[in-house]
Amino acid sequence: MAQPVPSSETNTVVSMQGIVKRFPGVLANDHVNFYLQKGEIHALLGENGAGKSTLMNILAGLYKPDAGTIIVNGQPVNFSSPRDAIKAGIGMIHQHFMLVPSQTVTENILLGLDKPAFRLNLSHYDQEITALSERFGMKVDPRAKVWQLSVGEQQRVEILKMLYRGANILVMDEPTAVLAPSEVDDLFVTLRSMVAQGKSIIFISHKLHEVMQISDRVTVLQRGRSTAAGVAVSTVTKADLARLMVGREVIFTVNKTARQPGEVVLKVEDLWAENDKGLPALRGLNLTVRQGEIVGLAGVAGNGQRELADVITGLRKCSKGQVVVSGENIANSPVKKGIRKGVSHIPEDRTHVGSAPSLSVTDNVIMKKYNQAPISSGWMVNAIAARKYAADLKERYEIIVPTLETPVRLLSGGNLQRVILAREISSNPALMIAMQPTRGLDVGAIEGVHRLLMAQRDAGAAILLISEELEELIDLSDRVAVIYEGQILGEVSDGDVAAIGMMMTGSAPGAKEDQHG
């Protein structure tokens, strides 16, 4: 706590001292100090749940700290809303973009401003925004509706939104998580150009190599406490940072035993499907997964991953093509048929798809077993058998709950994921579709999930692992296929990150044939 307060001559634009923030059951920030200097890119590093976003949400006026002082440009501040923070020149770019999909770029940028007084003179503002975007080298059409834009373009809109408000301090929450490698490079160019024009940037990340690459100084958080405050990046190594972040030496690799894949379990042939907006999302996709192998599916979000998982599990209709599971085509069959064929599914969205929040743990784990003996008996659900089954899973998968009657909405993210994994794995699936199984979990929980997936592979399950974490894909997968605009562009089995990165942006290995011309 006894860290020296930098004097004002060092150009400190933000200083947060002794910040404490409590949530029910969690101490999210425990006397954290953070100092940002003018014209620097300052990384805020920490694993999921370390309190990075909480700290920055406090700076952005979304949360009020329970204790601590914040000084911006020499003035003590007490933000009670994001508006106050923006007025002080602080703009936050959230991980989930805060853009209204049905409105245009200009409308989104004008949102929340005091001007225009009443009438929306859009064409006038369209010009202003074009000028601003050119100044920082970010191309975007001000008249386009946000839902029509790519993820990278949406991010640019977010940045423009803050620049237009005159923000001098930009907080970027995990900005690279959703971008393809080439888009990351573009973003870094933009960041450097902004710093050159006098802006200061806080870069929240849990990816060490990016922190090393882009930032000048770094502050590390670990379980709500800062383990390093404003250390110059040039003076530390990746391993140092990792230790500060996790508090112990980190094992970067998963033990993967060599295993000869068996028979083909999943064979997807020439699959075509539409997304929720009615636009083509899968365009003639082909993929096979064998017994005892993990196939990783890499790709920038929104290239058809979700639709592929949905079609295989029966949640979405396809317009053409086949999904053959263990020799039978189950495309456009009811979900039940897939479940009966041994398809299990770890959905991307745990709370909205994977669980019934107000129902008990027991009711949640029997979701796919309630109509099978021994849990079913005749037309009834055998409550005793169900409870016994749930107790057994709780034991085996180390689910921490007060009682089995607790509604799952009261569970932590890691525990909820364990409930879902327990349910999906305990049926000894022939095929497992795992979508972002570790997103939002802390390091310990991630390791647990990885171990469970590897155990399933070794037990002979065919696993399709869909993830946006390249490291995870390469560590776990026997092969990595890359999806781009609804097609598989190629496969990599030797962990060649550069090749995967190239394909994620649409450059096919070797001669690219245009299959959808």
Next chain:
Amino acid sequence: MAESGLPRANWLDRLPYRVMLEPRLKPPSRFFSLMLSFGSVVVALLIGAIVLAIAGGDPWATYAHIVKASFGSVGVLSDTMVKAIPLMIVGLACTLAFRMKLWNIGAEGQFYAGAFGASAVVLAPMLPADAPGWLFIICMVAAGMLMGAAWGFVPGILKARFNVNEVISTLMMNYIAISWNNYWIYAVWTEGGFQMSKVFPKNAWLPRLADYAVEIPFFRGLTTHFGLVLAVIAAVVVWLILYRSQWGYEIRLVGDNPRAAEYAGISIARNTVLVMMLSGALAGLAGMSEITGVVHRLQGSISPGYGFTGIIVAWLAKLNPYAVIPVSILFGALILAGREIQPSGIPKMMNGVILVCLIASDFLLRYRVRLVRRGEEA
């Protein structure tokens, strides 16, 4: 991580204490939730008293009158039960549908449809007038439930196929049901030009306690009828369906999270239609029991809003089928005594106040409210 999501006015910041809201990490006890429901009814009665006083009435006299006129003697208690029977069955109909978050507001119409179906057995006629009573009961129950189910089927299929908002479609079906009944009692089954059918033959009446007065003199004059048995059977059946059957599991899962249900391979469309039909059938049963147990003929205004009060009953019972029975008796009392209360809108308004208080109190089931002195927050 959820911080309290309440808008905060600035003047509040200046008070020495501040209200802290915390999401509950453990479900509250049954006792707390029971007390909360009880408390909200008390608050509602207080609010009602204030409005009554403003409207120029004497609230305490009115409440005393309600208690006396509905529980004061065995006779009025029996009359209270008569009013409670349709509420029980309609309350169960709503409980079933609401468990799936299917907002069946059409119990009133389904009630009329059920009454029509039951009457058709006598008036069409489908059975000879001298058929045995048990045969009448069975056929009338079947016909009433069938018509109710048909009335529920329409919004159900529209919701399943076209995603038509069931609140509005069930409500529209109410108006249609009432016009439909009116047509039959005015045009077809009218007796001597009056807007009512002829009285049903005695063997088409549900047995009442008074019918056994010869054997048990205590029952003399008591109007409670066989519908009570039907209601209790229905409560047990609904409980078994919701909490013991696979279908009930599906209903609860769809109600809590339709996307999870889909993901578990449960057909939402199929369940929507089936639940609407069974809910309609139950409301139809209520109509049947009213027409054959109390009115004994088909006529207009057979319901003082049973279909709507059933919604409140289901909510106050926290969608627990067994709790529907005692709650219905309370509301039966309100309906019975309410007929003499002036102004006549009071019972209806009280229903509204009670429901508003109940729904507001649900907030306390999810959040804990604490008063914290500034600077001592921990």
Next chain:
Amino acid sequence: MDILIVLQAGVATGTILLFATLGGIFSERSGVMNLGMEGMMLIGAMSAFSVATSTGNPWLGLLVAMLAAGLISQVHAFISITLQADQVVSGLSLGFLATGLALVLGEGLSKAGTVPLIPSYTVPLLSQIPIIGPVFFTNQKLLVYLGYIMVPLAWYYINRTRPGLHLRAVGEYPSAADSLGINVYRLRYFYVFVGGLFAGLAGATISLAISPGWFSELTTAGQGWIAIGLVIFAQWDPVRAAVGSYIFGALRRLVLDIQGPNVIFGLANPFYYNPYWGFFLEMLPYAFTIIVLVVGSREAIRKRLGAPTALGVPYIRGERGL
């Protein structure tokens, strides 16, 4: 039966639905569905009638009606926005409460005597236009003309002004609006209130202009519910709301008027000779509402647009996404 007179009366009747539907659009665009429309309209009709008879000033009645309905709408706002209750249940409970309150406070009003009415007016020149003139601009209540003005104003406000931009944002993606310092709760309260104002206006339009008087629940006869259906049919667009409302108004008039003449279009009028068929005619507006809902819902599915994304979802700060 003169078809032009039916249409003229239809536009007048449709004005009731138009106001209510516009109110629904404002409230739903901000993300709050209010099923208490019928009850709020009854409050409006009752207070308008009551104030107008006692003061002799229909305009004062109109004003009080709007304020009263706006005030009671805040019950729903409090329960569904602050207490985060399910909007369907909360709206229904408001409906019960408001209906009951209107009946209690309106007790004996039906014998209150004659009510001063909102005056009628014929627009010079415009009323000379064939067909359109007699239907829209001849001898209509001033409130009907207010309706004509409201439609483009509402459209302009929602789509072309800064407050309208904020309104749309709050209903589509409240956390985005919140992150830019827009007070989601305050705006939602405000537009629920606006919805209440319109509901009160609709109620007053009944009791002071179109079918004057206080007939307890029969005053509105389900028009509040029809309006909620029309909001969906209108796809949350004021212009489509106007089209839907006037068609519905015409239908309601037709149902009433068609039983009058014994000859219709040169044929024997079956409804004249079979008066009981009137019960089937009575069903028509309600059946038609269901049909309109089917059309609206199908269109929403086909075009993949429709309801404001956050409609019916309580906003809880701190929870990311929708």
